[in-house]
Amino acid sequence: MSTLSAEEQQIVELVARWVDDEVRPVVNELEHSNTYPEKLIEQMKQMGVYGLVIPEPYGDFSVSARCYAQVTEEIARGWMSLAGAFGGHSVVSKLIVRFGTEEQRQRYLPRMATGELRATMALTEPDGGSDLQAIRTVARPVDDGYVINGSKTWITNARMSGLVALLCKTDPTTEPAHSGISILLVEKVPGFTVSRDLPKMGYKGVESCELHFDDCHVSTDALLGGVEGKGFVQMMTGLETGRIQVAGRAIGVARAAFDDALRYAQEREAFGVPIWKHQSVGNLLADMATQITAGQQLNYHAADCLDSGRRADMEAGMAKLFCSEMAAKVCLDAIRVHGGHGYSTEFDVERYYRDAPLMIVGEGTNEVLRNVIVKQAITRNGLT
Numbered sequence: 355m356s357t358l359s360a361e362e363q364q365i366v367e368l369v370a371r372w373v374d375d376e377v378r379p380v381v382n383e384l385e386h387s388n389t390y391p392e393k394l395i396e397q398m399k400q401m402g403v404y405g406l407v408i409p410e411p412y413g414d415f416s417v418s419a420r421c422y423a424q425v426t427e428e429i430a431r432g433w434m435s436l437a438g439a440f441g442g443h444s445v446v447s448k449l450i451v452r453f454g455t456e457e458q459r460q461r462y463l464p465r466m467a468t469g470e471l472r473a474t475m476a477l478t479e480p481d482g483g484s485d486l487q488a489i490r491t492v493a494r495p496v497d498d499g500y501v502i503n504g505s506k507t508w509i510t511n512a513r514m515s516g517l518v519a520l521l522c523k524t525d526p527t528t529e530p531a532h533s534g535i536s537i538l539l540v541e542k543v544p545g546f547t548v549s550r551d552l553p554k555m556g557y558k559g560v561e562s563c564e565l566h567f568d569d570c571h572v573s574t575d576a577l578l579g580g581v582e583g584k585g586f587v588q589m590m591t592g593l594e595t596g597r598i599q600v601a602g603r604a605i606g607v608a609r610a611a612f613d614d615a616l617r618y619a620q621e622r623e624a625f626g627v628p629i630w631k632h633q634s635v636g637n638l639l640a641d642m643a644t645q646i647t648a649g650q651q652l653n654y655h656a657a658d659c660l661d662s663g664r665r666a667d668m669e670a671g672m673a674k675l676f677c678s679e680m681a682a683k684v685c686l687d688a689i690r691v692h693g694g695h696g697y698s699t700e701f702d703v704e705r706y707y708r709d710a711p712l713m714i715v716g717e718g719t720n721e722v723l724r725n726v727i728v729k730q731a732i733t734r735n736g737l738t
């Protein structure tokens with residue numbers, strides 16, 4: 355099993371300190387006023403968070419997937435919204451690093467590494483996000499590029515991002531459907547509008563939007579990698595990183611809920627003793643600790659698979675599935691431990707409870723991920 359290098363360990367510790375000193379004191383106010391965390395995002399840029407998956411010479415310093423997962427965990431421990439704010443950006447970075455032309459890498463990656471240019475990915479459409487081969491956004495090839503028409507929904511960070519990795523059909527008639535799908539790197543050009551911010555139960559402070567493309571013209575060099583019909587496979591590869599990130603977010607939220615519950619259970623007394631001494635409460639805490647540790651090991655295993663260059667869709671899928679379900683349970687149990695205070699908006703546990711379900715739904719629902727896992731288990735003839 356691989357471990358972090360000394361330098362990576364320092365990065366995780368630096369981010370953890372920043373979370374305790376800068377994020378936790380302000381998160382409740384930002385959350386309840388649904389305010390975009392501009393200052394915190396600037397600090398994340400300074401710390402190099404936006405460049406964590408961008409190697410030299412395009413970025414300053416890239417880290418292992420395991421380190422990336424742990425940085426995500428720490429940031430989500432402070433506020434899940436902050437971790438979400440660089441999740442899609444990391445996937446787009448990975449896509450350009452791995453599949454982009456040299457010209458695309460040079461054009462985008464240096465500015466993405468500093469966070470000066472932020473990116474998001476647009477897959478989901480009003481008619482559905484699970485069946486991506488059925489997407490309806492079409493980029494019609496013309497002499498000097500493509501003309502895009504269609505709509506996307508639930509796109510995170512769409513207003514703040516200067517670049518969108520758009521999953522679309524460059525050939526809507528071909529079979530199998532995925533062979534007509536491409537990714538276009540679209541900047542804020544005429545014909546592309548961000549129309550509406552969607553209201554949400556959690557994930558506050560960071561916008562999730564509807565996008566519209568009306569005869570939106572982009573040039574030929576917007577096509578990721580320069581070859582049509584590769585977008586579906588490219589995106590599925592990028593989502594391995596995305597799912598490890600979402601699992602890291604879930605672990606971070608669960609850790610925050612556990613930390614709060616552990617502290618509260620020692621301070622609060624009932625029947626003359628701290629409540630953790632009541633076996634029912636103690637058992638909840640023991641199960642939380644066990645489940646979080648199991649989730650971490652699963653996610654680090656997925657990250658190590660990705661770092662080794664092996665296909666990691668099953669491992670990343672398992673990590674995202676387990677960690678998101680685990681986080682939802684841990685957050686509900688943290689409310690139980692807090693009793694009535696757990697239902698108060700003055701305590702952080704209600705926020706964790708509202709944030710946790712996003713990780714069940716986002717980056718491929720857990721139902722869809724079970725399909726991925728079982729298909730791989732059959733193909734690999736087991737757990738190899």
Ligand SMILES: Cc1cc2nc3c(=O)[nH]c(=O)nc-3n(C[C@H](O)[C@H](O)[C@H](O)COP(=O)(O)OP(=O)(O)OC[C@H]3O[C@@H](n4cnc5c(N)ncnc54)[C@H](O)[C@@H]3O)c2cc1C
Nearest residue numbers: 475476477478482483484508509510716717718719721722
């Ligand atoms: C806050 C937020 C942020 C998001 N950010 C982004 C983003 O940045 N970019 C982006 O592209 N998308 C984003 N999404 C969208 C998200 O990825 C989709 O919501 C998700 O993929 C599910 O798609 P859907 O909502 O259309 O559900 P549907 O596809 O309509 O699914 C509905 C239900 O049917 C189930 N289902 C569907 N097909 C199957 C199947 N084959 N087997 C078993 N069950 C199935 C699903 O699991 C689900 O329970 C975001 C969503 C939210 C809520």
